[in-house]
Amino acid sequence: MSDRIGRHVLALIAVASFSLSACGGSAPPSQTAAQGTPGTQAPADQPVNPDAKALAGFLERVNEYVVLHQKIEHALPGLSKATTPQEIDTHQRTLGQQIQSARREAKAGDIFIPECQAVIKRLLARVFGGPDGQALKASIMDENPGIPNLTVNGRYPDTVPLSTIPPQVLQGLPKLPEEMEFRFVGNNLILMDVHAHIITDFIPNAFPQ
Amino acid sequence: MQNGAMLTRCSTAAALVVLLAIGGGSATVPALPVAAVEAQQPGAALALTLPNKGDSLKFAVLGDFGTGSKQQYQLAAQMKRVHDVFPYELVALVGDNLYGSERPQDFRKKFEDPYKPLLDAGVKFYASLGNHDAREQRYYKLFNMDGKLYYSYKASKQSVRFFALESTYLDPEQVAWFEKELKDSNSDWKIPYFHHPPYSSGDRHGSDTRLREVLEPLFIKHNVSVVLTGHDHFYERVKPQKGIVYFVVGSGGQLRKGNIDKRSGLTAAGNDQDLAFMVAEINGDEMWFNAVSRLGQVIDSGVITRRK
Numbered sequence: 001m002s003d004r005i006g007r008h009v010l011a012l013i014a015v016a017s018f019s020l021s022a023c024g025g026s027a028p029p030s031q032t033a034a035q036g037t038p039g040t041q042a043p044a045d046q047p048v049n050p051d052a053k054a055l056a057g058f059l060e061r062v063n064e065y066v067v068l069h070q071k072i073e074h075a076l077p078g079l080s081k082a083t084t085p086q087e088i089d090t091h092q093r094t095l096g097q098q099i100q101s102a103r104r105e106a107k108a109g110d111i112f113i114p115e116c117q118a119v120i121k122r123l124l125a126r127v128f129g130g131p132d133g134q135a136l137k138a139s140i141m142d143e144n145p146g147i148p149n150l151t152v153n154g155r156y157p158d159t160v161p162l163s164t165i166p167p168q169v170l171q172g173l174p175k176l177p178e179e180m181e182f183r184f185v186g187n188n189l190i191l192m193d194v195h196a197h198i199i200t201d202f203i204p205n206a207f208p209q
Numbered sequence: 210m211q212n213g214a215m216l217t218r219c220s221t222a223a224a225l226v227v228l229l230a231i232g233g234g235s236a237t238v239p240a241l242p243v244a245a246v247e248a249q250q251p252g253a254a255l256a257l258t259l260p261n262k263g264d265s266l267k268f269a270v271l272g273d274f275g276t277g278s279k280q281q282y283q284l285a286a287q288m289k290r291v292h293d294v295f296p297y298e299l300v301a302l303v304g305d306n307l308y309g310s311e312r313p314q315d316f317r318k319k320f321e322d323p324y325k326p327l328l329d330a331g332v333k334f335y336a337s338l339g340n341h342d343a344r345e346q347r348y349y350k351l352f353n354m355d356g357k358l359y360y361s362y363k364a365s366k367q368s369v370r371f372f373a374l375e376s377t378y379l380d381p382e383q384v385a386w387f388e389k390e391l392k393d394s395n396s397d398w399k400i401p402y403f404h405h406p407p408y409s410s411g412d413r414h415g416s417d418t419r420l421r422e423v424l425e426p427l428f429i430k431h432n433v434s435v436v437l438t439g440h441d442h443f444y445e446r447v448k449p450q451k452g453i454v455y456f457v458v459g460s461g462g463q464l465r466k467g468n469i470d471k472r473s474g475l476t477a478a479g480n481d482q483d484l485a486f487m488v489a490e491i492n493g494d495e496m497w498f499n500a501v502s503r504l505g506q507v508i509d510s511g512v513i514t515r516r517k
Contacts, residue, residue: 082350085316092345132419139419143340158310161340164405166419167379181378194344 051119055174058116062191065111065200066177069193072098096155096196106153111191111201120173120189125208127172137207139166146186150204156197160185255287255505259490259497261295266367269332270402270487272303272439273339274461275319281462284484284503285323291501292327297488299364300324300332301371303439303458304339304404306352311343321351335362337373339404339439359383361390367491370396374403376420384423391431398491398515401428402437408455410473411441413465428453434515435496443468443481444500446509450475454513458500460485478509 073095079088112120128137144163147156163184173182180200181192189206190199261267269288274281291297307319321328328334328351336352337359338344347354354360358375372390375383391399406414407421417440428436429451439459447455461484469481484503489496494517500509 079345079348079356081348081354081356083348085311085313085349088345088348089311089313092343135418139417142414162377164340164377164417167381167384167423168419170378170380175380175382197343 050115051122054113054115054119057113058111058120059174061111061113062176062180065193066179068102069095069099069179069196072102073195092195092197096193096198099193099196099198100153100155103153106201108152108201108204110152112189112203117203120203121206121208123172124169124189124206127169128208132168136166136169139164140169140184144184144186146188150185150188150190150199150202152199152201154199156192156199158197255290255501256507257291257295257488257499257501258507258510259295259488259499260492261490262492264366265490265492266364266369267295267297267488267490268364269297269300270303270437270456270458270489271300271461272404272457273305273442273459273463274302275305275307275315275341276462277308277315277318277323278462280464280484280503281319282323284461284486285327287501287503287505288324288486289326289330290505291488292330292332295488295490296330298332298366300327300334301373301400301402301437302334302336302352303402303437304337304376305341305439305459306336306339306346307343308341308463311346316349335371335373337403338375338377340377359386361394363396364491367493368395368397369491370394370399372399372401374401374424376403376405376417379420379423384427387424388427388431391427391433394431397494398435398496399431399433400435400437401433404438405440406438406455406457406459407436408447408450408475409438409441409457410445410447410470410475410479411443411457411465412468412470414441415470415473416475425451425453432516435513437487441465441468443479444485444487444508445469445475445479446477446500446511447475448477452516456487456498458485458487478511480508483508 076091076094079091109117127133140163142164143161145160147160165182165184176182179193179195181194183190183192184206185202187207188202188204190202192198193200307315309315324334333353334351336346336354338346344358346352347356347358359373361370361372363370372387374387405417405420407425408416433453436453436455438455438457441457442459442463442465443457444460445457447457464484465481467481469476469479480500480502485500485508487498487500489498494515496513496515498511498513499507502508
């Protein structure tokens with residue numbers, strides 16, 4: 001595992017802990033992660049918060065995916081700051097095909113493991129259950145037509161716009177590596193590989209009812 | 210002491226404003242009824258009300274344009290006509306740069322071909338991303354994003370810095386970056402631009418109040434005077450909000466006719482009858498602007514004095 005990834009795991013665990021406390025109104029995640037808040041890893045003799053453990057499990061799987069992603073992407077010609085559309089297209093589709101091939105057995109719930117799905121749904125329920133919940137949901141559902149037959153490891157359709165994730169919602173979710181983003185597709189929360197345009201995993205019906 | 214950005218309507222009587230007339234146009238162009246607009250050709254008379262000083266920063270604003278439609282090309286031709294007499298050096302793109310697929314041929318049809326005359330003239334386009342844009346656009350050399358989803362750059366003239374934000378995914382890191390950039394900038398004019406409008410009278414989308422909640426305090430704190438956005442497919446200048454003038458320039462390629470909700474109480478000037486772009490000129494503490502339609506009408510104009 002590269003140093004960069006290793007550092008990222010520590011930051012992710014710190015942010016996972018933040019995400020659980022964020023709903024109680026603590027400091028912004030950038031501060032928490034940057035400061036490496038003491039106590040983010042519980043000593044062995046203290047009980048482990050099951051929600052933190054579930055999110056850490058999710059982030060470990062995200063990280064494993066990113067290691068695979070980077071291994072494949074680093075073998076491809078890189079994108080410079082001044083790239084042609086042809087180079088962009090070739091890079092994106094080649095990367096996508098190779099990741100799809102490497103994960104041909106992938107299925108829903110591989111990364112959004114069941115324990116973490118429950119935690120993330122609770123996080124979202126708290127965010128959307130607040131006084132701005134309806135407005136937040138309206139922002140997300142704006143130009144969000146959904147995708148028929150949402151498929152793990154499938155390509156995100158070129159013609160479907162990306163849903164907007166309000167900052168108030170992002171503050172409540174774990175921080176992801178640069179390669180990944182949360183997006184809503186209809187009322188499903190997807191984990192998207194933004195370099196490869198692949199739906200890495202999804203949580204169905206993530207919106208609180 | 211912070212003063213609100215002052216905005217006054219341009220007129221031919223304004224001492225500093227020199228009329229640029231093309232084809233015998235006048236400074237005051239009355240709005241035409243829809244049928245008349247449809248009947249006109251894009252080559253109709255064009256009249257700008259801008260000082261056009263040699264040492265000014267001149268720029269254009271364009272949004273929601275990448276359709277590849279005939280109307281997009283007509284507006285692009287109008288942009289070139291304006292550039293011929295008002296040589297703006299850059300175009301701030303407020304997102305939705307390519308609709309639908311983004312294959313190499315789409316980049317050509319929806320961007321490189323319509324704006325070729327401007328690109329050939331050395332005009333630089335600085336993109337921000339909208340909800341229809343793939344993240345890889347940041348690597349596209351003609352969008353000058355330097356591989357970044359959000360970035361800032363200093364203009365070559367006057368004391369102006371632009372901040373291109375990514376408003377579909379405004380995570381805590383981006384907010385922190387933006388605040389630091391604003392704080393560290395000593396430019397007189399700090400101009401953020403991004404896709405989703407904190408204020409808009411759009412019946413389809415309207416004001417993004419969640420975004421406003423996060424960004425507006427930063428704008429106020431750091432003396433932002435002007436904010437440029439898109440997303441709603443029309444042109445609107447919003448009445449100053451807490452001293453800041455917000456523009457919606459989502460009228461670059463796919464009009465939503467009649468979509469300005471006149472009951473919003475926000476509209477200082479608006480046009481939802483034709484595609485449009487905006488040109489502006491900054492010199493010292495003042496920014497002049499014209500919004501120009503596909504048919505060459507100046508549909509809005511004014512001058513803004515920056516907040517201090």
